[in-house]
Amino acid sequence: AHITFSMVFVTTIVHSRLSEADVAVEEAAMDLGSRPWQVMKDVTLPIISPAILSGWLLAFTISLDDVVITSFTTGPGNTTLPLLIWSKVKLGVTPDINALATITVSVVGVGVIIAGFLMNAAERRKERDAQLAYQSNL
Template sequence: MSMARRNSWWGWLALLFGFGFLYLPILLVIIYSFNSSRLATVWVSFSFSAYSQLFNDRQLLDAAWLSLKIAFWTATASMVVGTMAAMAMTRFKRFPTKTVFGALVTAPLVMPEVIIGLSILLMLVSMGGLFGLPSKGQVAIWIAHVTFTLSFVTVVVSSRLQEMDRSLEEAAMDLGANRVKVFFLITLPIIAPALLSGWLLAFTLSLDDVVIASFMAGPSSTTLPMKVFSSVRMGVSPKINALATVMVLAVSTVAFIGWWISARAEKRRQRDRQLALQENG
């Protein structure tokens, strides 16, 4: 066997091992969600009983709906504020506190979630008497999640803005368009895939968070990860497998839609670029 073929076999083996390590546990969870046993890891027979238990558990469904609402508004707010921060870091001229501003925006990337949750809780408690902000509950979780996910969106959008050809914006302004019109007609369509990626990333991080939400949650604001984490302490229930299967299906569908939209936008941008080169040529 030649050295090139041997290296190819080792490459395929490493690839299969990596994919198996990542996705085999998820596949096992999906398989055991169709188990009729009361134990989540003992296979008896094929059944939809776990899904029946899941959709009859009102507390679990309420926690899931709360997490989805918080994740949606967190991703939306993080996308808007993160885009503004990215524009300030990449489009504005250097201002005295630009370095400090960039460091503060990206600080949550390297800061432990325990520190973020505790610091935001103390801030809300101290400011509650001044502005009426709740220190516990849905709004508090939303504020904490926006603070946590903002840096991720800013990094994604900033990288796309830095790669963007600024001559397109300058040409539009030379033709008489103001900065607001240039942003909505030129910049926004180009960075739309990055905005979608940042939104999905913020949505996933908010939906998956346990540590920060534990600091902010009140009596009637238990999120889905907190509910699942508290329930598995006494053993994994089959309905948790069913819930995980539903979540995997939902996230995979959203991710596929996002990839499809981004792929279409990239193909459209390449086609427009080729047409522009042909016209100039």
């Protein structure tokens, strides 16, 4: 149920990135002899990887928030993280819930920081390549 519910968000983000992607790059790779799977691995996936990462982060965050959907779709004996947190919070906040919340916020924060660094590095690389291309044309 979480996958079905979260797929909408991930699909929207990845679709918007794919619509902005330049098809000429993939066509050039195929003209140079790459097979379709190789084009997907070497060209398309690096282009859409930031969108996949942001879609995963959004789906993870939304999945933690949807306790109601989880409670309706889990069977007996299955306890997911949101249900565990909800059941423990109903009894009172304990130090293990505080530790779990700290870990969750830290993991998401580190993921966002890493994504920021990767996006900045890609932008700097793109600007450097554009400068080199401009200088080589002079």
